[in-house]
Amino acid sequence: MSLTLDAARRILAATRAEGRAQQMKPLSVVVLDAGGHVIAFEREDGASAGRFDIARAKAYGAVMLGMGGRAQMARAEAQGYFMAALNGVFDGKVLPVPGGVLVRDAVGAIIGAVGVTGDTSDNDAAAALAGIAAAGLTGEA
Amino acid sequence: MSLTLDAARRILAATRAEGRAQQMKPLSVVVLDAGGHVIAFEREDGASAGRFDIARAKAYGAVMLGMGGRAQMARAEAQGYFMAALNGVFDGKVLPVPGGVLVRDAVGAIIGAVGVTGDTSDNDAAAALAGIAAAGLTGEA
Amino acid sequence: MSLTLDAARRILAATRAEGRAQQMKPLSVVVLDAGGHVIAFEREDGASAGRFDIARAKAYGAVMLGMGGRAQMARAEAQGYFMAALNGVFDGKVLPVPGGVLVRDAVGAIIGAVGVTGDTSDNDAAAALAGIAAAGLTGEA
Amino acid sequence: MSLTLDAARRILAATRAEGRAQQMKPLSVVVLDAGGHVIAFEREDGASAGRFDIARAKAYGAVMLGMGGRAQMARAEAQGYFMAALNGVFDGKVLPVPGGVLVRDAVGAIIGAVGVTGDTSDNDAAAALAGIAAAGLTGEA
Numbered sequence: 162m163s164l165t166l167d168a169a170r171r172i173l174a175a176t177r178a179e180g181r182a183q184q185m186k187p188l189s190v191v192v193l194d195a196g197g198h199v200i201a202f203e204r205e206d207g208a209s210a211g212r213f214d215i216a217r218a219k220a221y222g223a224v225m226l227g228m229g230g231r232a233q234m235a236r237a238e239a240q241g242y243f244m245a246a247l248n249g250v251f252d253g254k255v256l257p258v259p260g261g262v263l264v265r266d267a268v269g270a271i272i273g274a275v276g277v278t279g280d281t282s283d284n285d286a287a288a289a290l291a292g293i294a295a296a297g298l299t300g301e302a
Numbered sequence: 303m304s305l306t307l308d309a310a311r312r313i314l315a316a317t318r319a320e321g322r323a324q325q326m327k328p329l330s331v332v333v334l335d336a337g338g339h340v341i342a343f344e345r346e347d348g349a350s351a352g353r354f355d356i357a358r359a360k361a362y363g364a365v366m367l368g369m370g371g372r373a374q375m376a377r378a379e380a381q382g383y384f385m386a387a388l389n390g391v392f393d394g395k396v397l398p399v400p401g402g403v404l405v406r407d408a409v410g411a412i413i414g415a416v417g418v419t420g421d422t423s424d425n426d427a428a429a430a431l432a433g434i435a436a437a438g439l440t441g442e443a
Numbered sequence: 444m445s446l447t448l449d450a451a452r453r454i455l456a457a458t459r460a461e462g463r464a465q466q467m468k469p470l471s472v473v474v475l476d477a478g479g480h481v482i483a484f485e486r487e488d489g490a491s492a493g494r495f496d497i498a499r500a501k502a503y504g505a506v507m508l509g510m511g512g513r514a515q516m517a518r519a520e521a522q523g524y525f526m527a528a529l530n531g532v533f534d535g536k537v538l539p540v541p542g543g544v545l546v547r548d549a550v551g552a553i554i555g556a557v558g559v560t561g562d563t564s565d566n567d568a569a570a571a572l573a574g575i576a577a578a579g580l581t582g583e584a
Numbered sequence: 585m586s587l588t589l590d591a592a593r594r595i596l597a598a599t600r601a602e603g604r605a606q607q608m609k610p611l612s613v614v615v616l617d618a619g620g621h622v623i624a625f626e627r628e629d630g631a632s633a634g635r636f637d638i639a640r641a642k643a644y645g646a647v648m649l650g651m652g653g654r655a656q657m658a659r660a661e662a663q664g665y666f667m668a669a670l671n672g673v674f675d676g677k678v679l680p681v682p683g684g685v686l687v688r689d690a691v692g693a694i695i696g697a698v699g700v701t702g703d704t705s706d707n708d709a710a711a712a713l714a715g716i717a718a719a720g721l722t723g724e725a
Contacts, residue, residue, distance in 0.1 A: 196478015
């Protein structure tokens with residue numbers, strides 16, 4: 162199974178709706194496929210210029226490592242030089258904080274990841290999880 | 303005036319609708335702001351994995367140089383080493399062919415660019431122009 | 444459908460066997476998945492040091508663009524600056540000559556690519572096609 | 585003496601066999617030559633997309649520095665900025681944790697390195713050592 166553009170758009174819409182419902186700051190949301198390539202992205206008005214790169218790095222690291230942002234953050238806090246070196250390994254495209262959320266299909270296979278940035282990292286992750294659930298898929302923050 | 307996410311989404315939808323109306327291959331469409339930063343992107347099912355990078359490079363070069371893709375192509379054909387060097391200057395993010403289209407506001411100021419890839423370069427540019435026009439803005443291919 | 448390691452190993456073995464049967468020079472063979480990530484690689488004794496990067500660039504460009512190396516070469520000969528710029532877009536990881544061969548499944552979806560280097564580009568591509576066919580899959584050179 | 589492809593394949597097979605015998609998670613295994621160039625690589629089904637880059641960085645750093653991953657980790661813990669800067673020196677291709685294992689010949693010369701990733705760093709290193717020993721060579725974790 163792979164993520165279609167329609168599924169990615171449903172995730173984007175539901176993630177943004179959750180952000181508005183919870184009165185979060187303007188969100189930027191990316192959906193990547195299982196190879197880490199962008200399917201869809203939206204940056205809400207008022208978000209800062211660099212938000213695409215931040216959102217993608219959260220999601221890209223999740224796909225490359227097979228770990229959500231929360232697990233990456235735990236590793237970074239336990240062994241900072243390891244996650245710093247991984248940032249180099251992946252050309253700066255890894256950002257180990259919540260908001261990078263794996264998307265799994267019904268049998269548990271990784272089919273992509275969602276990256277959200279704009280509010281606190283915990284809120285970013287909560288919005289992503291809500292968006293993924295609204296699309297009938299399983300998120301791993 | 304700056305491009306809002308709503309305007310970017312109208313451009314995306316109208317560009318994709320034009321692609322379907324003209325029976326083009328699956329399109330990938332990016333909208334950048336006046337600083338070259340991504341506002342929105344969608345990759346249609348069946349498009350190859352690298353389409354985000356191609357679409358963005360078409361649009362990014364347009365914003366950075368203030369020239370649409372068609373003008374960049376003319377320059378590349380007249381003076382290939384110049385566009386090759388610019389590709390290096392901008393970290394590889396410049397692709398001088400049609401499909402990178404400047405977006406201008408009512409007074410002619412550049413407020414962003416659209417990058418389209420998937421069909422022939424000429425069709426990519428035509429779809430972008432249709433999308434920009436549908437949003438009430440002026441495109442320069 | 445996705446390429447398993449077992450399928451990739453069958454492709455590697457059959458590609459190398461074809462090289463030996465046709466008395467080609469030492470071959471280097473990579474198999475990438477649909478996202479351009481390496482599944483398996485082997486470099487035969489006597490091949491030069493840089494062969495991994497060459498093999499991967501042949502296959503990576505095929506996946507990113509959705510075009511085999513022969514189609515990329517035709518585009519490069521018609522419009523050299525375009526393929527030169529694409530090399531920059533993809534961080535130098537695109538090499539537009541035969542030997543980069545798309546792998547398609549039974550319904551025509553791209554599930555990966557094989558990159559072969561070591562002999563002439565035409566022989567490299569022929570070996571890849573033989574290897575892909577031996578694994579029961581369809582190659583597009 | 586240099587590592588042949590046959591020796592690299594024996595190392596790969598024995599490393600993976602050790603992983604299965606110890607019920608480790610899916611492993612990715614690379615064998616580099618004395619110049620840090622890839623001879624062979626395999627990524628087991630179920631491993632995440634970025635495992636080639638991680639495995640190579642473990643092994644590449646070992647060859648470039650002449651130190652196994654465990655010694656690099658000790659240095660990183662004592663002097664984090666040093667290993668961080670080395671990551672930059674070597675274009676991000678150094679990852680200072682166990683699982684990067686030097687391969688030495690009978691007289692102690694470095695003839696390559698093995699990089700393993702997928703399970704805990706300690707298990708990765710144990711699998712590499714088992715694989716190198718099975719090929720009649722000496723590993724330094």
